Amino acid sequence: MEIMRSSDVDVELTINGHKRELRLDSSVTLLDALREHLDMTGTKKGCDQGACGACTVLLDGRRVVSCLVLAAQCGGREVTTIEGLAPDGALHPVQQAFVRHDGLQCGFCTAGQIVSAVALLDEGRTGSDEEIREFMSGNLCRCGAYPNILAAIREVAGTGGE
Amino acid sequence: MTAVTGSQLVGDPVDRVDGPLKVRGAAPYPSDVRYPGMAYAALVQSTIAAGTISSIDTAEAEAAPGVLAVLTHENIPDLAEAPLTALGSPPRFPLQDDRIVHHGQHVALVVAGTSGQAAAAARLIRIGYQETPAILDIADPDAPVVTNPWGLESERGDVAAGLASADVVCDETFTIAAETNNPLGLFATVARWDGDRLVVHDSTQWPMMERRTLADVFGIPEDDVRVLVPYLGGAFGAGLRTWPHTILTALAARIVNRPVKLVLTRPQMFTSVGHRPETVQRVRLGATREGRLVALDHEGTSTIGTEEANLEPITMGTPSLYACPNVATHDRQVRLNIPNPGPMRAPGTAQGNFAIESALDELSYAVGVDPIELRLRNHAEVQPGSGLPWSSNALRECYLVGADRFGWAERSAEPRSMRDGTELVGYGMAGAAYHWYQTPCRVRISIGRDGTAHVRSAATDLGTGTYTVTTQLAAELLGLDVGRVRVEIGDSDLPPAPQSGGSGLMISLGNAVHDAAATMLQAFIDAVAGDEASPLRGRRPNEVAVHEGRIHLVADPSAGETYAEILARHGLDEITVDGEVQPQPPAGMAPAGAFAAHFVEVRVDEDLGLLRIARVVSAVDGGRILNEKTARSQITGATVMGIGMAMLEETVFDPSGRIANATFGDYLIPVNADVPTLDAVFVGEPDKSTPIGIKGLGEVGIVGVPAAIANAVHHATGRRIRSLPITMDRLL
Ligand code: FES
Ligand code: FES
Numbered sequence: 001m002e003i004m005r006s007s008d009v010d011v012e013l014t015i016n017g018h019k020r021e022l023r024l025d026s027s028v029t030l031l032d033a034l035r036e037h038l039d040m041t042g043t044k045k046g047c048d049q050g051a052c053g054a055c056t057v058l059l060d061g062r063r064v065v066s067c068l069v070l071a072a073q074c075g076g077r078e079v080t081t082i083e084g085l086a087p088d089g090a091l092h093p094v095q096q097a098f099v100r101h102d103g104l105q106c107g108f109c110t111a112g113q114i115v116s117a118v119a120l121l122d123e124g125r126t127g128s129d130e131e132i133r134e135f136m137s138g139n140l141c142r143c144g145a146y147p148n149i150l151a152a153i154r155e156v157a158g159t160g161g162e
Numbered sequence: 163m164t165a166v167t168g169s170q171l172v173g174d175p176v177d178r179v180d181g182p183l184k185v186r187g188a189a190p191y192p193s194d195v196r197y198p199g200m201a202y203a204a205l206v207q208s209t210i211a212a213g214t215i216s217s218i219d220t221a222e223a224e225a226a227p228g229v230l231a232v233l234t235h236e237n238i239p240d241l242a243e244a245p246l247t248a249l250g251s252p253p254r255f256p257l258q259d260d261r262i263v264h265h266g267q268h269v270a271l272v273v274a275g276t277s278g279q280a281a282a283a284a285r286l287i288r289i290g291y292q293e294t295p296a297i298l299d300i301a302d303p304d305a306p307v308v309t310n311p312w313g314l315e316s317e318r319g320d321v322a323a324g325l326a327s328a329d330v331v332c333d334e335t336f337t338i339a340a341e342t343n344n345p346l347g348l349f350a351t352v353a354r355w356d357g358d359r360l361v362v363h364d365s366t367q368w369p370m371m372e373r374r375t376l377a378d379v380f381g382i383p384e385d386d387v388r389v390l391v392p393y394l395g396g397a398f399g400a401g402l403r404t405w406p407h408t409i410l411t412a413l414a415a416r417i418v419n420r421p422v423k424l425v426l427t428r429p430q431m432f433t434s435v436g437h438r439p440e441t442v443q444r445v446r447l448g449a450t451r452e453g454r455l456v457a458l459d460h461e462g463t464s465t466i467g468t469e470e471a472n473l474e475p476i477t478m479g480t481p482s483l484y485a486c487p488n489v490a491t492h493d494r495q496v497r498l499n500i501p502n503p504g505p506m507r508a509p510g511t512a513q514g515n516f517a518i519e520s521a522l523d524e525l526s527y528a529v530g531v532d533p534i535e536l537r538l539r540n541h542a543e544v545q546p547g548s549g550l551p552w553s554s555n556a557l558r559e560c561y562l563v564g565a566d567r568f569g570w571a572e573r574s575a576e577p578r579s580m581r582d583g584t585e586l587v588g589y590g591m592a593g594a595a596y597h598w599y600q601t602p603c604r605v606r607i608s609i610g611r612d613g614t615a616h617v618r619s620a621a622t623d624l625g626t627g628t629y630t631v632t633t634q635l636a637a638e639l640l641g642l643d644v645g646r647v648r649v650e651i652g653d654s655d656l657p658p659a660p661q662s663g664g665s666g667l668m669i670s671l672g673n674a675v676h677d678a679a680a681t682m683l684q685a686f687i688d689a690v691a692g693d694e695a696s697p698l699r700g701r702r703p704n705e706v707a708v709h710e711g712r713i714h715l716v717a718d719p720s721a722g723e724t725y726a727e728i729l730a731r732h733g734l735d736e737i738t739v740d741g742e743v744q745p746q747p748p749a750g751m752a753p754a755g756a757f758a759a760h761f762v763e764v765r766v767d768e769d770l771g772l773l774r775i776a777r778v779v780s781a782v783d784g785g786r787i788l789n790e791k792t793a794r795s796q797i798t799g800a801t802v803m804g805i806g807m808a809m810l811e812e813t814v815f816d817p818s819g820r821i822a823n824a825t826f827g828d829y830l831i832p833v834n835a836d837v838p839t840l841d842a843v844f845v846g847e848p849d850k851s852t853p854i855g856i857k858g859l860g861e862v863g864i865v866g867v868p869a870a871i872a873n874a875v876h877h878a879t880g881r882r883i884r885s886l887p888i889t890m891d892r893l894l
Contacts, residue, residue: 102795108396114185149834
């Protein structure tokens with residue numbers, strides 16, 4: 001397949017409540033725009049193919065894998081990244097729970113896990129362990145922190161479990 | 163000496179000290195590094211498995227927007243050989259000539275102003291190949307075979323006679339698919355030259371090895387190379403070599419005279435940084451009617467690249483596992499046109515254990531003895547062969563405590579005898595051992611006037627908890643609160659440390675910290691030696707102790723003063739000391755690594771062949787556990803990888819030698835929904851081989867998991883699966 005010739009476009013993004021104006025190639029993904037153009041490296045790239053969840057961000061409050069979203073499509077929309085979950089220096093309750101329950105090892109999947117977890121809580125998809133496991137299954141963790149991730153989310157959701 | 167370490171077996175479950183940074187997305191991984199004026203590189207890889215490059219046309223790529231350079235075998239300068247490492251000879255450098263030895267071999271590197279430009283230009287390179295037949299099958303009779311590649315083959319007693327005298331003989335073959343490490347962090351290199359000095363941010367588990375390699379390759383002094391890796395997105399063995407892409411990126415940075423960044427793609431992670439090789443093993447067990455082992459013969463064969471080396475010691479640990487008079491091991495490697503394998507969590511040991519612990523399960527049925535009782539009957543009270551007592555060994559306790567927590571007693575021995583509705587229920591177990599490994603290590607510690615300690619060493623934290631447990635250990639040995647210790651690692655300019663590998667880092671680094679802490683106390687005592695104002699004047703280290711930064715007399719805790727007071731009175735900003743450890747197997751003891759027993763409940767849907775893991779209990783002897791929380795995460799995380807090895811993971815080579823499933827969509831690793839409740843408990847006592855009493859924990863947690871699962875599958879279904887992964891088709 002021939003690569004389509006792309007061209008520069010101007011986009012105005014709202015990221016974590018701040019307006020950012022960018023001129024970038026129309027083929028640049030939201031993930032690369034964050035990481036390479038805005039130097040916001042908290043959001044990670046684990047595959048660039050939509051299959052690992054490391055790049056998860058909230059777009060108008062819903063979770064998306066930012067490697068499959070073009071930055072140019074995000075004009076006028078609200079993007080929330082891991083850096084925007086809590087005011088400077090503070091930790092969101094989900095971030096605190098991840099630390100307490102050791103829901104991370106290498107930490108590479110962690111931003112994506114936490115952003116997904118925040119969305120899951122908003123969506124009310126945290127009613128049982130099975131539901132949390134199922135709805136967190138788009139976020140791979142090669143270090144195998146899954147049981148601790150579950151425990152962290154369960155605690156914030158206040159859904160007993162064991 | 164400083165006060166001996168705490169008497170507790172299991173240390174405080176302190177939160178991971180780098181946790182707050184990581185949950186904010188603020189930990190800088192190599193792929194996050196950016197310099198002004200940085201250029202980006204993209205790799206081009208071969209699309210044949212064997213042959214030569216007949217033509218390579220880079221004109222279109224060179225003319226593409228933003229392109230700064232295209233490196234191929236035709237235009238790069240000669241580089242010197244990389245040195246040998248503890249793992250053997252270095253990776254073959256692919257751009258040394260026009261030969262192709264595997265599909266996915268690097269053939270060019272494109273450097274451009276943006277990552278998009280580099281990737282686009284990489285697609286414009288036209289390569290002509292002269293193809294030759296590739297050897298791709300481990301069973302291919304034309305494949306060259308290396309016998310006894312590491313000189314580790316061994317025999318004690320007379321295996322042939324033992325087998326001949328046995329009441330029962332099991333003779334079985336076990337196969338395990340190739341797997342790929344696939345850390346979530348894409349391996350990345352950022353290289354920057356400052357004149358003749360090179361700074362490299364790289365996904366490595368071994369900064370000191372990488373420093374030496376880059377110095378040799380580029381012909382510069384080691385001191386002029388700095389390797390930085392404060393955080394790493396996992397590696398599981400993939401970061402134990404300096405890979406060609408790292409060397410190419412450093413070369414590119416020199417050629418374009420700008421910092422250059424290369425991030426491997428996920429498909430490239432399958433071809434560029436090693437994988438667990440495919441293996442075939444034959445195990446012959448001979449036993450008495452009561453299940454006492456009389457002979458054990460273990461042959462392990464693994465795949466390897468055509469011109470490469472790889473240490474995959476499948477049978478190395480076998481002679482030490484059980485009390486058996488006659489044991490022989492055999493190692494072979496089969497050379498194929500594949501990307502070279504490399505270490506992946508518990509290399510060799512994980513595969514060897516699957517064969518041995520599966521065979522023992524078969525033996526337990528052959529002689530009608532419970533699998534735990536069978537292992538207890540063959541327990542190695544002392545190290546077999548040498549007859550030396552172990553420096554610690556609570557494997558027996560692992561079996562018993564684990565069985566109790568799991569509820570093994572409720573198991574009915576007969577296969578297919580337990581069921582829950584439409585599901586067959588199976589209970590399986592396996593024992594595990596990981597060998598002792600320690601290497602030289604240095605550390606530097608300063609205590610400053612603010613009463614805090616700064617600990618530094620060129621070690622790494624792959625998610626294993628190095629920052630956290632080093633902080634805790636230093637705090638304990640220096641008598642400080644955890645919050646007053648700062649650990650700095652991941653920088654080759656710091657005192658040399660070994661790799662995060664072989665489960666050997668913490669025992670090395672921890673004992674270096676122990677040594678430094680003793681020197682530190684002596685240094686403070688020396689500082690007040692002539693100080694009439696000090697209640698510590700003229701005291702010896704064994705007469706004092708430190709608590710919350712205050713050194714006091716053991717006999718009279720009210721007499722003492724703080725580190726800060728001493729420094730202030732003497733006009734010192736800080737006292738800095740070095741600590742060092744040289745590995746020394748303890749006299750009169752066999753140094754023991756960690757031991758474990760895993761207990762697994764599986765559920766198998768009879769109609770659909772669907773297998774799921776219902777729960778896992780692991781009992782682990784890791785010696786003294788520094789941090790209960792991070793140690794548990796090491797065990798459960800490794801268990802998850804073991805579940806992947808047992809049920810999901812398989813790197814598939816197609817007939818052309820291409821990896822057919824080199825994405826996360828196609829190569830399946832466990833997801834959250836695959837993983838049940840994982841219970842881990844620590845048993846045993848501090849290990850006697852070193853002062854701090856710890857044993858490595860990074861790998862033991864995966865070792866016995868696949869066998870325990872396969873044994874549970876047999877118990878559930880009556881099907882003995884000797885081939886991993888256990889996929890649905892194997893169960894139907
Ligand atoms: S990087 Fe976007 S899903 Fe993996
Ligand atoms: S913490 Fe390493 S991949 Fe999840």
